[in-house]
Amino acid sequence: MxxxxxxxxxxxxxxxxxxxxxxxxxxxxxxxxxxxxxxxxGEKVLLASLNPVHSLSSLFGQDLAGGKVRPVEGTKGxxxxxxxxxEVVQKYRESIKGRVKEFLKWADIPLDAKPFIEIATTNxxxxxxxxxxxxxxxxxxEGEAYDRIxxxxxxxxxxxxxxxxxxxxxxxxxRMIESRREALSLRVQLSFRKDKMTEEVKKDPLxxxxxxxxxxxxxxxxxxxxxxRTGFFFVTLPLGLPIAVVRRFIGMVxxxxxxxxxxxxxxxxxxxxxxxAGAGDYLANKYQEQLGYMKVLYRDLGPLVTSYIPLYPxxxxxxxxxxxxxxxxxxxxxxxxxxxxxxx
Ligand SMILES: Nc1ncnc2c1ncn2[C@@H]1O[C@H](COP(=O)(O)OP(=O)(O)O)[C@@H](O)[C@H]1O
Ligand SMILES: [Mg+2]
Numbered sequence: 001m002x003x004x005x006x007x008x009x010x011x012x013x014x015x016x017x018x019x020x021x022x023x024x025x026x027x028x029x030x031x032x033x034x035x036x037x038x039x040x041x042g043e044k045v046l047l048a049s050l051n052p053v054h055s056l057s058s059l060f061g062q063d064l065a066g067g068k069v070r071p072v073e074g075t076k077g078x079x080x081x082x083x084x085x086x087e088v089v090q091k092y093r094e095s096i097k098g099r100v101k102e103f104l105k106w107a108d109i110p111l112d113a114k115p116f117i118e119i120a121t122t123n124x125x126x127x128x129x130x131x132x133x134x135x136x137x138x139x140x141x142e143g144e145a146y147d148r149i150x151x152x153x154x155x156x157x158x159x160x161x162x163x164x165x166x167x168x169x170x171x172x173x174x175r176m177i178e179s180r181r182e183a184l185s186l187r188v189q190l191s192f193r194k195d196k197m198t199e200e201v202k203k204d205p206l207x208x209x210x211x212x213x214x215x216x217x218x219x220x221x222x223x224x225x226x227x228x229r230t231g232f233f234f235v236t237l238p239l240g241l242p243i244a245v246v247r248r249f250i251g252m253v254x255x256x257x258x259x260x261x262x263x264x265x266x267x268x269x270x271x272x273x274x275x276x277a278g279a280g281d282y283l284a285n286k287y288q289e290q291l292g293y294m295k296v297l298y299r300d301l302g303p304l305v306t307s308y309i310p311l312y313p314x315x316x317x318x319x320x321x322x323x324x325x326x327x328x329x330x331x332x333x334x335x336x337x338x339x340x341x342x343x344x
Contacts, residue, residue: 025235034326075322091130
């Protein structure tokens, strides 16, 4: 079981890092802790929030809203962006609109584009597709300027679904390209010479569009399934439900060949505090409960645990606390960790 420092050494090229898990378990806190750690080593790190509701501003205690990348004050090289969902969705809708209109014009179909655009842009997956597309931008283009990109993604299944979408898109796009090619070749056979085919294809805006979209998804997928460059960290609390969510997640990413970085266990009660004289039954019971769940976690996911973060007396806000999270992620080992690991 690699600890976080070991993992960082073993996988130095880990460039795209994701945090996933149930809502409220500490995904944003963990993402920030990792970003802080890599930056402390002298790197330039982009921390990108792709959530409908952002929390980077309140976490760092500074204004990071507005959809622009900004340096995080008080860190050596952390840059952060809170990607605006409405803005991304709007832009994506415009580009789809342009495509549909262009296609109808090119194909000489005298139909109103509106209903087509409505269907394409009001289905429930549209927002997710738009955000996925934005993430791909960071991976393939804007991320160039950074040593690492840490994506803080929306709660529960969202993150994995986003990536799963790329597989479905790939299949869909391939099918579209195929049928487009068939239609074209029929047209060419009827009215053109065969050697005009390439020229015809170039003139078909939908075909060109589909091919470039497909290339883009292929490139993104290549990155997302590469264990050298990509790692998905799952955050959990020592509690039943969040552990079940992580277990389910790990099964899902496995199906898509998405590489796991590790499991981060957050809000661990310190034994010395829980069993301190005068701590009372409440904390002692809570500690026993956590121990029970830690056994379950070890049984199911033990080899994947890379980090523990203790439960702090207050919520995590401001640079000093992010620095503390970062340090604890690298070094905190609760008392039970070694005995559980050795099977005692
Ligand atoms: N180890 C911890 N100790 C105390 N408070 C924590 C700890 N980890 C997270 N929190 C607090 O819990 C809340 C949820 O954390 P957050 O990272 O925003 O969760 P998520 O991104 O998974 O929804 C925040 O208010 C955060 O400050
Ligand atoms: Mg969050």
